[in-house]
Amino acid sequence: MRTRFGLVLPPWSFAAAGLDRLDVLAGEIGADELVVPAITGPIHSLRLAWPDPAPLFASPGGWHYPADPRAYVAAGLRPVRARWFGTTDELARMIEHARRLGLDVVLRAGFREIPALADAEPHLVAQNAWGQADATGGLCISQPQVRELLRAVWTDLARFGPRRVEIAGWELDAGPGPLSWHPIARRVTAACFCPACRQIAGRAGVAADALAQTVRTNLAAIVAGTADPAALERELAAYGAVRRADAGSWLERVVAEAGCEAAFEVVEPGRGGELGGVPRYWRAKRGPGDAAAAPAGTAGWTLAAGRPAVESGAELVRRTQAAVAAGVGWISYEGVDEAPPDGVTWVKQAVRYGRRSATDAV
Numbered sequence: 001m002r003t004r005f006g007l008v009l010p011p012w013s014f015a016a017a018g019l020d021r022l023d024v025l026a027g028e029i030g031a032d033e034l035v036v037p038a039i040t041g042p043i044h045s046l047r048l049a050w051p052d053p054a055p056l057f058a059s060p061g062g063w064h065y066p067a068d069p070r071a072y073v074a075a076g077l078r079p080v081r082a083r084w085f086g087t088t089d090e091l092a093r094m095i096e097h098a099r100r101l102g103l104d105v106v107l108r109a110g111f112r113e114i115p116a117l118a119d120a121e122p123h124l125v126a127q128n129a130w131g132q133a134d135a136t137g138g139l140c141i142s143q144p145q146v147r148e149l150l151r152a153v154w155t156d157l158a159r160f161g162p163r164r165v166e167i168a169g170w171e172l173d174a175g176p177g178p179l180s181w182h183p184i185a186r187r188v189t190a191a192c193f194c195p196a197c198r199q200i201a202g203r204a205g206v207a208a209d210a211l212a213q214t215v216r217t218n219l220a221a222i223v224a225g226t227a228d229p230a231a232l233e234r235e236l237a238a239y240g241a242v243r244r245a246d247a248g249s250w251l252e253r254v255v256a257e258a259g260c261e262a263a264f265e266v267v268e269p270g271r272g273g274e275l276g277g278v279p280r281y282w283r284a285k286r287g288p289g290d291a292a293a294a295p296a297g298t299a300g301w302t303l304a305a306g307r308p309a310v311e312s313g314a315e316l317v318r319r320t321q322a323a324v325a326a327g328v329g330w331i332s333y334e335g336v337d338e339a340p341p342d343g344v345t346w347v348k349q350a351v352r353y354g355r356r357s358a359t360d361a362v
């Protein structure tokens, strides 16, 4: 399979820069796909890539286009509008222009961490062993309503005719949680004990209420170093495994019915049990020292286009060649709008060398 190359460009940066900029980017880079974040959590970004009198873009997140509320009736939720756009549907405008340039459109959506959604629906938020909602855990994917929301997002985005929909943040027990300074306590407090998680575990013969009780009574001693956490960690692993299996088999069924190509983000090797056997893509973290290898079997990679994730154009070329050698179906480059102007040159080189090594490999 030929590797496809994509450019991640958010609608807010497109709206600020205009059609000309997309023409230049598409022409210079020679991408196959335009990857557009359509639903996101909070964004705080400074656009260095082109002269902009107002380079800062900040948003509490939400739907970055006028969503069709009818798609969300079955989920019983209202999409939260990201407030930066006016009456123009910038996403539709961007997609229409991308098509004119011959680019396929990929839509990306992540709705686990939209504060307004968590505020409006606190009962869907992940809960700790005390039964308290912890918004840092985002919406819990064991909740039937959250699963319906995923279906609704698909239906809503399908009307734009994307080549693929990428879902970010579809994770169980993924919030940073409290006690992050104590790795064992952090692990012990990570599991969600919302009613949906407890019910799924109960059906699989795991007594969630008793387990939550054990967490509550033992945590202080574990932090103090006076209790051995091994037995509790084993029970929590079993609790995680049955909930991941449930989420994975549900997702496999829904993806098979979706009628649209879908891929789910993983950011760390070893995670993603809740994704079952569905296609996944790896999104490299954007910080310094970001040299971690992608988890095996990922269908696509998203690489950051500029510093500090990569120090030079040559490094981006190397990472691209590594992705091609791993046989990934697509590689997309993120942060071109935030990178200094040489970011575009780096991506251009990476795509050129990436295509060359893909041809050599055939």
Ligand SMILES: [Zn+2]
Pocket (backbone or CB within 6 Å): 126, 127, 140, 141, 142, 143, 192, 193, 194, 195, 196, 197, 198
């Ligand atoms: Zn839960």
